[in-house]
Amino acid sequence: MAAKPGIPKGTRDFSPVEMAKRNYIFNTIRNVYHLYGYQQIETPSMEMLSTLMGKYGEEGDKLLFKIQNSGNYFSGLTDEELLSRDAAKLASKFCEKGLRYDLTVPFARYVVMHRDEITFPFKRYQIQPVWRADRPQKGRYREFYQCDADVVGSDSLLNEVELMQIIDQVFTQFGIRVCIKINNRKILSGIAEIIGEADKIVDITVAIDKLDKIGLENVNKELTEKGISNEAINMLQPIILLSGTNAEKLSKLKEVLAASEVGVKGVEESEYILAALENSNLQNEIELDLTLARGLNYYTGAIFEVKALDVQIGSITGGGRYDNLTGVFGMTGVSGVGISFGADRIFDVLNQLELYPKEAVNGTQLFFVNFGEKEAAFAMTVLAKVRxxxxxxxxxxxxxxxxxxxxxxxxxxxxxxxxxGENEMNEGKVMLKNMTTGEQSLLSPEALLARIAI
Incomplete structure (x- = not known):
């Protein structure tokens, strides 16, 4: 007996019903993006590794799926290199391409390559799969879809405000209660500066970003392992654990970061965004969260993350401001800000909360029974009108x-x-059965259309 086929861990098949649900998610997000003037693009599933490497930090680079070169990829390798069994070094020799890790870096590459065709500010959205060589677990997959929206070519904080409105509108339409968390990498840089560890900003942000997952004690342990002094760690504690309203946190930060120019700038940016959103009639809570760090290296300003309130799952949307991303591809001075909806996690949340509208998952609305050649021919004429x-x-x-x-x-x-049947054909009518109530009605094609359209 042949072995049962399987699929790689961290990937999934989707049934017709599941695809109807997923398309409901994609269409809802797409429609909101259109409301705000965003245009769709697509980029290839694979990029050159030179495009991807070094953009996601050391941990992110480890999660890149690398694609083996075609042909004799051993040519050019010495026996010494082959026998070394150094996986990373060998991969760099015979892997030139990789599957995209996210949609933001490919987008930055797209902007640089197509700069002469683009009108700035450029508002684009992209709904495509990405891949990460991560350990599969609940809510975390190796292949998953992202639904990104970015604005490049504008420094205005109104872009951040608008993206928060988009997040709020999307989740309101889904019926998912969320908390939109916001922070600023300039605030984190200011904190690192104040505690005397400015050169360790990446280590600090990577560690505190894990606070919800591993707890304060393990965060402090990781900071110690990265060479950050106990004195600095002790100074960090009351800052990242600040509580109170957004206004109270901002007021305290102004005092704490008064000696840090970059920190004060981050506070001012956060204050502007939050004040503008107060007049936007948001349906969901927005919270200044100083433990939010978003580990990716390319963020430079405001950062965002969204948590579902009624389901235990990781973040379901994230994003932030990146001032220098296109610079690594030779195009400086182009600032950008973007968000990414995690479609697969949203899919799981909507399933758990049973929030899909009935019309979103129903496929065929009307089914014609086939009694034979003549009856089928009659049904086909009615079917054409129905469609x-x-x-x-x-x-x-x-x-x-x-x-x-x-x-x-x-x-x-x-x-x-x-x-x-024969009787219905003689009268030029159709017997319509409501499968929910069991009610049957003899109707003309026109009356049938009216009945189903109700």
């Missing part, structure tokens, strides 16, 4: 037993079944 009216409908392809055809309609949760 022209925008109603999803199908005819069973074979004149099978009635029980088999009705079982098919039940299995697909089709709400209406049309029955056309």
């Amino acid at each position: 022209a009216a925008g109603i999803n409908a199908e005819l069973y392809p074979d004149s099978a037993k009635m029980k088999k055809q009705m079982s098919y309609a039940n299995a697909k949760n089709i709400p209406y079944v049309a029955i056309v």
Whole structure:
């Protein structure tokens, strides 16, 4: 007996019902992006490793899926290199390409390559899969979709405000209660400066970003292992654990960071964004969270993260301001800010909370039973009118037993079944059965359309 096929860990198949749910997610996000003037682009699944490496920090580089060169990739390698078994060094020799880790770095590459075709500020969105060689666990996959929106070519903080409005509107439409967390990398840089560890800003942000996952004690342990002094760690504690309202936190930060120019700038930016959002009638809570660090190295200003309030799962949206990303591709002075919805985690949240609207998961609305060649021909004429009216409908392809055809309609949760026999054809009508109530009505094609459209 042949072995049962499988799929790689951290990947998933999706059934027709699941795809209907996923398309509901993508379409909702896409429609909101369009409301705010964003335009869609796509980039290749694979990029040159030179494009990807060094953009996500040391930990991120380890999670890149590398693609083996085609042909004789051993040519050019010495016996000494082969026998060294140095995986990283060997991979650099025969892997020139990799699967994209996110959509932001490919977008930056796109902007640089197409700069002469782009009108700035450029507002783009992108809905495509990304890959990470991570350890699979609940809510964390190796292949997953991101739904990104970015604005490049503008320094205005109104872009940050608008992105927060988009986040709020999307989750309001989904019916998911969320907390939108906001911080600023300039504030974190200021904190690192005040505690005397400015050169360790990356180590500090990577560590405190894990606070929710590993707890304060383990964060402090990691900071110690990175060579940060006990005195600096002790100074850090009351700052990252600040509580109170957003206004109270900002007021305290102004005092703490008064001697740090970059820190004060971060406080001012956060103050502007939060003040502007107070007048935006947000439906969800927005919180200044100083433990939010977003470990990616390219963020330079405001950073965001979204947590679902009614489900235990990691962040379901994130993003931030990056001032220098296109600079690594030779195009300086282009600031950008963006967000990314984690479609796969949103899928899981909507499933757990059972928030999908009925119309989003229903496929076929009307099913025609097939009694034979003449009946099928009559049904096809009605079917053409039904589809022209925008109603999803199908005819069973074979004149099978009635029980088999009705079982098919039940299995697909089709709400209406049309029955056309000799009597119905003589009258030029259709017997319509409501599969929920069991009610049957003899209707003209026009009346049938009106009934289903209700």
